[in-house]
Each structure stands twice: as structure tokens, then as C-alpha cells.
Amino acid sequence: MQTEIIYKSILALAVFGITLFIAMYSTYAERKIAAFLQDRLGPNRAGPFGILQPLADGVKMFMKEEMIPEVSNKFLFILGPSIAMLTCLMTGAVIPWGSSITIAGNEYSLQVADINIGILYLLGVTSVGVYGIMIGGWASNNKFSLLGAIRASSQMISYEIGMGLSIIALIMTTGTLSIGEIAAQQHGGHWNVFYQPLGFLIFIVCAFAETNRAPFDLPECESELVGGYHTEYSSMKLGFYLFAEYINMFISSAVIATLYFGGYNMPFIGRFIQDPNALAIIGSVFLFCKIFFFIFLFMWVRWTLPRFRYDQLMNLGWKGLLPLAILNIAITGIVMWFTGKIN
Amino acid sequence: MTLHLFYFLSFLAILCALMVVLEKNPVHSVLYLVVTFFAIAGHYILLNAQFLAAVHIIVYAGAIMVLFLFVIMLLNLNKESEFHKNNYVKGAAVIAGGLLLVILVGALKGTASLPAPEASVGEIGLVENLGQVLFKQFLLPFEIASLLFLSAMVGAVMLGKRDTK
Numbered sequence: 001m002q003t004e005i006i007y008k009s010i011l012a013l014a015v016f017g018i019t020l021f022i023a024m025y026s027t028y029a030e031r032k033i034a035a036f037l038q039d040r041l042g043p044n045r046a047g048p049f050g051i052l053q054p055l056a057d058g059v060k061m062f063m064k065e066e067m068i069p070e071v072s073n074k075f076l077f078i079l080g081p082s083i084a085m086l087t088c089l090m091t092g093a094v095i096p097w098g099s100s101i102t103i104a105g106n107e108y109s110l111q112v113a114d115i116n117i118g119i120l121y122l123l124g125v126t127s128v129g130v131y132g133i134m135i136g137g138w139a140s141n142n143k144f145s146l147l148g149a150i151r152a153s154s155q156m157i158s159y160e161i162g163m164g165l166s167i168i169a170l171i172m173t174t175g176t177l178s179i180g181e182i183a184a185q186q187h188g189g190h191w192n193v194f195y196q197p198l199g200f201l202i203f204i205v206c207a208f209a210e211t212n213r214a215p216f217d218l219p220e221c222e223s224e225l226v227g228g229y230h231t232e233y234s235s236m237k238l239g240f241y242l243f244a245e246y247i248n249m250f251i252s253s254a255v256i257a258t259l260y261f262g263g264y265n266m267p268f269i270g271r272f273i274q275d276p277n278a279l280a281i282i283g284s285v286f287l288f289c290k291i292f293f294f295i296f297l298f299m300w301v302r303w304t305l306p307r308f309r310y311d312q313l314m315n316l317g318w319k320g321l322l323p324l325a326i327l328n329i330a331i332t333g334i335v336m337w338f339t340g341k342i343n
Numbered sequence: 344m345t346l347h348l349f350y351f352l353s354f355l356a357i358l359c360a361l362m363v364v365l366e367k368n369p370v371h372s373v374l375y376l377v378v379t380f381f382a383i384a385g386h387y388i389l390l391n392a393q394f395l396a397a398v399h400i401i402v403y404a405g406a407i408m409v410l411f412l413f414v415i416m417l418l419n420l421n422k423e424s425e426f427h428k429n430n431y432v433k434g435a436a437v438i439a440g441g442l443l444l445v446i447l448v449g450a451l452k453g454t455a456s457l458p459a460p461e462a463s464v465g466e467i468g469l470v471e472n473l474g475q476v477l478f479k480q481f482l483l484p485f486e487i488a489s490l491l492f493l494s495a496m497v498g499a500v501m502l503g504k505r506d507t508k
Contacts, residue, residue, distance in 0.1 A: 076374075117470060120397035127405025131377070134409065138370060138416050146416060153409050160405070177470055 003106070012112050015092045022295075023246040024054045030246075030299050037303045061239035069232050072141045080136025081233065081240035087129040088247040094118040095254050096183045098264045098284035101277050110264075110284060111180050118179035119167055122255065123160070126210060130156045132244070137229035148228030151218050151310065156210055158317040163206035165325035166199040169332040170259060173341075183263030193260040198328045200260045202321050207256060209317070211248040214302040218310055253294035254287070261290050349389060356382035369415045373408060380404045394470045 028043065028050070035042025043050035068077055098110035115121060130153045137149020173195050174182050186192060193200045209216040220228030230241045257263060264283030273279050308316070359382065362375040380403045387396035428436075477485050 115393070117393050117397050120394070120401065124397050124400040124405060127401050127409075130405070130409050134412055134416070135374070138412075150413060150416060153413055157406060157409055 007108055008112060011108075011110070012093065015097065015112060016089065019089065019092050019247055019250060022250050022291075023243055024058070026246040026250060026295060027057065027242075028054050029295070030302075033296065033299045034303050037300070058239075061236050064235040066237075067232075067234040069141060072232070073139045076135050076139035077232075078237070080132050080134075080139060081237045081244070082132070083135065084129065084132030084244040085240045085247075087125050087132060088244045088251060090125050091122055091251045092254075094121050094179050095251070095258055096180045096263055097287065099184075099276075099280045101280050103277075109180070110280065114178060114180040116176075116178050119171065119177050119182075122179075123164060123167070127156075127160055129248075132241075133229050136233070136241070140229070140232035142232050144226045145229050145231045148220060148225045148231070151225075152212060152229055155212070155216065155218065155313060155317075158314060159206040159209035159216075159321070162202055162317060162321035162325050163210065165322070165329060166196075166202040166206065167259075169199045169325070169328045170196055170203075172329070172332050172336065179258060183258050183265070186262040187265050189262075189265075189267035191260065191262040191265075196260065196328075196332070198324065198331075200256075202325050202328065203260070204256060205316075205321060207252040208298070208301065209313070211245060211252055211298075213245070213249065213298055215305040215308050216313060217302075217307060218313060249295060249298050250291065253291045253298065256294050257287060257290035263287055345389060348385070352382045352385040352389070355379075356386070370412065373411050373415060376411075377404050377408050380408065391469070394473055 031053070032042045032050075034040075043053040046052040046056045068074055093112040094115060096109075096111040096114070100107050100109045102108070133152045133156075134149045137145040137152070140146070170182075170192060171177060173192070174185055176182060176185075182192070212218075212220065220230065225231070230238055233241060264280075264287040266283065266286045269279065269282060269286075273282065356379050359375045359379040363372045363379065366372045366375060380399065384396040384399045384404075387393075387399060
């Protein structure tokens with residue numbers, strides 16, 4: 001019991017550190033990929049290939065002058081970015097970062113908490129994340145911030161429905177709400193994306209909208225709203241909002257990789273490597289490769305597609321994705337009926 | 344441990360529920376209500392009803408309260424534009440609320456003789472058991488409730504459409 005608690009604490013700290021580290025280097029990757037897609041060089045001054053750029057950015061964020069608008073509610077103004085940061089870091093707890101490692105006869109799972117409502121936990125934490133943006137936008141006492149916050153919240157609520165419905169079809173085929181079990185079921189190339197292609201498409205579009213990434217980055221649409229909900233923020237509070245976006249992107253990529261692309265499973269690798277510990281570590285490496293691919297996809301889309309107009313965004317969410325998701329549930333149910341999975 | 348958590352969560356829930364009523368600023372009221380919902384979700388977890396707790400957070404804190412906040416922020420309610428109710432309305436509200444309190448106290452008095460449910464040992468709140476109960480034992484009431492929701496949704500859409508003629 002005692003070792004279990006110590007082990008879980010270490011694992012939670014490790015997940016925390018790795019999440020922050022990857023989010024930090026995502027900012028670097030974003031700028032490098034943008035430069036690559038626009039035929040530029042990107043950051044290349046701080047360290048070799050500009051590899052120290054995120055550190056320089058971090059120092060700059062901490063050193064900048066802290067501004068809190070005179071009229072705003074100070075407590076809520078600080079609460080906004082705190083909630084944004086808190087909720088995006090909470091989601092990493094239920095993701096299986098690998099199978100399990102056996103040390104001296106004890107089995108240690110690489111998942112911090114395998115709760116039996118893992119997917120609902122994810123949805124719940126995501127839905128609470130809206131408050132960070134809404135409270136921050138309102139407490140700024142600025143019209144642009146308020147408009148950005150209202151856009152963000154209505155966008156996130158609208159796309160949560162499509163996301164939830166696409167996950168329901170997935171739950172119908174897997175028969176469990178535990179993310180650990182869903183990942184384990186996909187062993188041997190039975191990736192859920194082959195069984196739920198439409199659901200995967202809906203899910204990834206909703207994930208883009210939930211993380212407020214382009215082409216759905218209307219909440220911080222700079223040509224209309226200055227900076228959106230974080231117009232009044234400066235220094236590390238602004239940093240928290242921006243950082244939360246990158247952490248959300250990392251976690252969304254991890255969720256997509258785990259739910260639809262087999263998580264830590266890689267087909268055929270079991271034929272070459274027999275040692276379970278080595279397999280677990282290689283599985284984690286595979287999971288991170290998949291995650292990095294999806295992070296790249298997020299950035300690739302951002303620098304390729306132009307921004308949606310707001311009515312187009314709402315039409316896509318309510319009139320496009322929602323009926324498609326319901327259709328997907330119906331198709332899944334019919335197929336399961338005919339293949340005899342339900343009776 | 345469980346008992347301490349129960350007292351803490353109850354205290355938090357009651358305090359925040361009071362603050363919802365006493366707070367002048369409507370946005371702060373809504374935020375206190377959100378904290379109240381979180382405290383109640385904590386009570387569900389203490390009763391081992393994880394599914395109910397998660398759905399409670401997703402639906403109430405995640406969706407309904409966001410919409411509340413949304414409307415209040417859009418209307419930009421503050422002290423200057425506060426709607427002042429006259430004394431008759433206030434008196435009627437006090438009587439109505441007091442009657443509700445009497446009914447609640449009367450209803451809860453009868454539960455004293457019932458055996459207290461044991462916390463965190465029941466398995467009924469887990470997803471599988473809840474699904475079995477809802478879709479086997481109480482299928483018809485469950486489906487009727489879904490019809491009720493559908494009619495409410497259709498009604499909301501109709502109301503929203505009315506003034507675009």
C-alpha cells in the first residue's frame with residue numbers, strides 16, 4: 001500500500017513534468033513547422049537550431065510587467081488562467097501511458113488512475129475547462145475579452161455534444177468506459193479507427209474546436225477581437241492561457257491516439273521482442289510517436305486552413321457534425337445487431 | 344476520513360448555496376452555484392455513485408451553468424440595472440419559500456425511522472448496475488422520460504424560431 005502510493009505519486013509527477021516539457025517544446029515545434037510551411041527558417045538564434053527558444057520565451061514571460069486592470073475583479077482575474085491550467089493538467093491522470101512494468105515481482109501500471117468512468121472523467125474535466133476562459137474574459141472587463149469568452153464557451157459547448165456522441169458509438173463497440181481497458185482491447189492491430197472511421201473524423205474535428213485551434217480559433221481571432229479572451233492579460237498569466245492551449249493539444253493527441261489508434265499497442269512487435277518490460281517501454285515510445293504525429297497534424301492544419309466564419313462554425317457543429325454523429329450511432333447499432341454482438 | 348469529508352462537503356455546499364442567494368453580483372452567484380454542484384458531486388462519490396457524479400459535473404457544471412453565465416454576461420446585469428421588486432412580490436416570495444420549507448421538513452421528518460444507507464459500500468451507482476436497472480427494471484419510465492426531453496427540445500426550438508417570421 002505504502003509503495004503503491006509512493007509509486008503513484010512519482011508517476012503523477014513524471015506525467016506532470018513530461019506534459020509540461022512537451023507543451024514547452026510544442027511552442028518551438030509550432031514555430032519551426034510554421035516556418036517550414038511558409039518557406040522560412042524559424043527561430044534559430046538561441047542555441048543550436050534555436051533549441052533554447054522555449055526557455056528564452058519562458059524567462060521573458062516571467063520577467064514581463066504584471067498588469068491587472070483597475071476595474072476588474074482581481075480574484076476572478078487570477079482564477080481564470082489558474083482554472084485553465086488546472087483542468088488541462090488534470091486530464092493526463094486517466095490516460096494509459098503504457099501497459100505495465102514488472103519490477104521484482106510487483107506489477108506497476110503506467111496509468112496513474114484506471115477509474116471505471118475514465119471517458120466521463122475526461123469529458124467532465126474538459127467541460128469545466130470552459131470556466132477558465134469565461135471567468136478570465138468576464139473579469140477583464142473589456143468588450144473584446146467578453147466577446148472572445150462568449151465565443152469560446154458557445155463553441156466549446158456546441159462541439160462537446162458532437163464529441164460526446166462520437167464517443168458513445170465508440171463505447172458501444174468497446175463496451176467499457178475505462179480508458180485502460182479500451183487501450184488494452186486494441187491489442188494486435190484491432191485499432192478502433194478501423195471500426196469507427198466516421199466517429200474518428202467527428203472526434204478529431206471536435207478536438208480541434210475544443211482546443212480552440214485553427215481553423216476554429218475564433219475566440220482569439222486577432223483581426224476582429226484584438227486578442228480575444230486574453231486581451232487584458234500580460235506576463236505569466238497570458239503565458240498560462242497560451243500554455244494551456246499547448247497542453248490541451250498534447251492531451252487531445254494522446255486521447256486520439258489511445259481511443260482510436262491503439263494507444264501503446266503496435267502490431268507484430270510481440271514477435272520480435274519477448275521481454276514484457278522491454279515491450280512496455282517500447283509501447284510507450286510508440287504511443288509518444290503517435291502523439292507527436294497528431295501534434296504535427298494539429299500544427300499542419302493550423303498553417304494550412306484559413307479560419308472559419310462564426311456562422312460557418314456553428315452550422316458545421318450543429319447541422320453537420322451532430323446529425324452525422326447520431327447517424328454513426330445508428331449505423332454502429334445496426335452493424336452490431338447484424339454481426340450478433342448485441343441481441 | 345469519510346465522515347470528515349462528508350462534513351466538509353456539506354459545509355461547503357450549504358455555505359455556497361447561501362452565498363448564491365446573498366451575493367449581489369449575479370455572476371458571483373452563478374459561480375457559487377457551480378461550487379455547490381461540485382460539493383454535491385463529491386457527495387455522490389462518497390456514496391460510490393461515480394457515474395452520477397461525472398454526469399452531474401458534465402451536465403450541470405459543464406453545460407447548464409455555462410449557459411447561465413453566458414446569458415448573465417450577455418445581459419451584463421449589475422447594480423444599476425437591477426430590477427427592483429416591490430414589497431408585495433417580496434412578501435409573496437417569502438410565504439411561498441416558507442411553505443416549501445415546511446413541506447421539505449415535513450417530508451424529511453418521516454425518513455428518520457428509515458435505516459441509514461451505508462456510504463461507499465453500495466454497488467448500485469456503478470455504471471453497469473445503473474444500466475441494468477435503467478434498461479431492464481425501469482425501461483418504460485426511462486423511455487417516457489426521454490420523450491419528455493424530446494418534447495421540451497422541440498418546444499425550445501419552436502420558441503426560438505417564433506420571432507424570425
